[in-house]
Amino acid sequence: MKKSVIMLLLIQSGFVMAQAKIVVTMNGEKVTIHPNADNGLTANEGFIELGGALIKPTTLTTTDVNTLAIKGLQNGGASDNIVVVDANGVLKTFSAEALSSAKGVKIINDNYTIVPSDYTVIASKLSGDITIALPDALANKGRILIINQDDITNDSGNEVTVKFNKDVIYSDNFKINELASTILFCNRRNA
Incomplete structure (x- = not known):
């Protein structure tokens, strides 16, 4: 014993x-x-x-002076997730695919008023000039809109124009109330 x-x-x-x-x-x-x-x-x-599992909610606090940086990250791809921060500072992810599908494409062929959910608006198959009513710039600071026009002539061969309800500032020296340029994104060099 x-x-x-x-x-x-x-x-x-x-x-x-x-x-x-x-x-x-x-x-x-x-x-x-x-x-x-x-x-x-x-x-x-x-x-x-x-490295290891978190067993309780954890916060890392940074300041303007004491920042957090991660070096050596690999380049991402279209199928990767995107890291976002919610209103409480919690990191979350969602797929890049979800981001692109969340921003739909609106095809129009007549006068149109931009709504809050619009991101890309394409004027196509126009029979005549149309006007797009843009939202107030000051109330939509930081918002991005992509507006494009497929054809510059209608089926009869007459020129058609996408106009806006207010002037759009294209540069310090140029503003006009119609679509004046298009931004093209290419994944290879133009030949």
């Missing part, structure tokens, strides 16, 4: 000793070291490393 009690005490103390170690610093202070790691950290051969 005595032997089994002593054996149990030795086994228990062995577990305790494996969980924490007391070391003495150069100044003679005793410091207890716990080789445990959790909440995004991993213990690996005496080292605490970044």
Whole structure:
């Protein structure tokens, strides 16, 4: 009986000793070291490393001076996810495909008023000039609209124009109330 009690005490103390170690610093202070790691950290051969499962909500706080940067990231592709930050600062992801499908293309052939969900508007198969009513620029600061015109002539060969209900500023020296340029995105050099 005595032997089994002593054996149990030795086994228990062995577990305790494996969980924490007391070391003495150069100044003679005793410091207890716990080789445990959790909440995004991993213990690996005496080292605490970044990496592991988060076990509670975790916040990293940065400032204008103390910023957070990640270097060496690989280039992404069309099938990758995009990282976004919600109103509470929580990082989330959604697919790049969801972003492109969320921004629909509206095809018009008559006068049209831009609505909040519009992103790309294409005037196509026009029989005559049309007017697109644009939203107030000050109330839509930072909003991007892509407006394009497929053909500059109608089926009869007459020129047709996409006009706007207000002047559009194309540069410091040029503004006009009609579609004056088109931005083309190409994935190869034009021949």
